[in-house]
Amino acid sequence: MSTEAPHPYSKYPVRIGVQVQPQHAEYADIRRTVAAAEEIGVDIAFNWDHFYPLSGEPDGxxxxxWTMLGAWAEATERIEIGCLVTCNTYRNADLLADMARTVDHISxxxxxxxxxxxxxxxxxDEYGYEFGTAGGRLDALAESLPRIEQRWAKLNPAPTRDIPVLIGGGGEKKTLKLVAKHATIWHGxxxxxxxxxxxxxxDAHCAAIGRDPGEIERSTAVGDKSPExxxxxMLDVGTRLFTVSTSGPKYDLGLLRDWVAWRDEVNQA
Incomplete structure (x- = not known):
């Protein structure tokens, strides 16, 4: 199996994530699923930042x-954890930076x-935030990212490391420009x-600001697709982080096992 790609970001090893969607399940089932994913050998466990299910019964x-991530930080030992993705406008940016720093230390x-x-x-609508426009929400994200970085520089104690920032979305004029300036992972x-x-x-946005595009790991969701x-x-275009999603009430990790086995085969080649 070839892993060659003409991209500077192909230097990253293949990694596998799992998004354990926190819907239609009791928390005990979510916790068991994350533990099972860590035992399988996943690299990252994600949840998502919503207040209601995105599929199935709308009021399930x-x-x-973020309170869940604090629990995952204690309940896991090896894997990285995070939201795929946090909604910027649900929390004050400086507060979010402090929350992230705290979970960074707990984990x-x-x-x-x-x-x-x-x-x-x-x-x-349900939680009283202003929805506004897509452009306005992107402008708010552009304002928040420097605030998060500045708050991390002020906190005592400081984060344990330069916390990786994953930005999701594919808008070419605004989102990808923010990725070039602020992110260590792009999820598309x-x-x-x-x-x-x-x-x-x-890469063009990186070139415009003098940033090495190889500093940004490339990530995608696999949907229901197998590694085959x-x-x-995706390898051939430079993607290195592949995330499998699973939803309650019965979390199925069969596809995740296939992707983890494929990762090991590719990385050992």
């Missing part, structure tokens, strides 16, 4: 993301700050051709 069981340096501009209108969506194009746009269906095509 659901839990909040002994295993937090990834996944963040995006937000999109799920029901969350905003689409087929290999789409992702390759987004990588080119992101998706793996090589």
């Amino acid at each position: 069981l659901h839990f909040e993301a 002994n340096g295993r937090l990834i700050l996944g963040i995006g501009s937000g999109w799920f209108e029901r969350d905003y 969506f689409g087929d290999a051709e789409t992702i390759a194009h987004k990588h080119e746009v992101l 269906e998706l793996g090589k095509a």
Whole structure:
């Protein structure tokens, strides 16, 4: 199996994430699923930052993301943890920075700050946030990212490491420009051709500010695709972090096992 790719960001090893969607399940089931994923050998466990289910019964069981990450920090030992992704406008930026720093310490340096501009209108309406426009929410994210970085520099104690920042989204004029300036991981969506194009746009934004595009790990969700269906095509365009999603009430980790086995085969080649 070839892993060659003509991209500077192909230097990263393949990593596998799992998004344990905190919907339609009791927390005990979520905790057991994260523990099982760590035992399988996953690299990162994500949840998501919403207040209601995104599929199935709209008013089904659901839990909040960041309090859950604090629990995961204590309940896990090896894997990195984070939101895929935090909605920027649900929390004051300086508070979010402090929350992230705290979970970073609880986990002994295993937090990834996944963040995006937000999109799920029901969350905003039910919790009293202003939904506004997509452009306005991206502008708010652009204002928050420097505040987060500045707050990390002021906190005592400081974060245990330079907390990795994952930004999700593919907007070429605003989002990818923010990725170039602030992120260590970019999480995108689409087929290999789409992702390759987004990588080119992101690389151009990096060049414009003098940043090495190889500093940004490239990530995507796998949907229901197997490694045989998706793996090589994404490798060839430079993707190195692949995330499998699973939802309650019965979390199925069969596809995750396939991707972890594929990761080991690729990384050992």
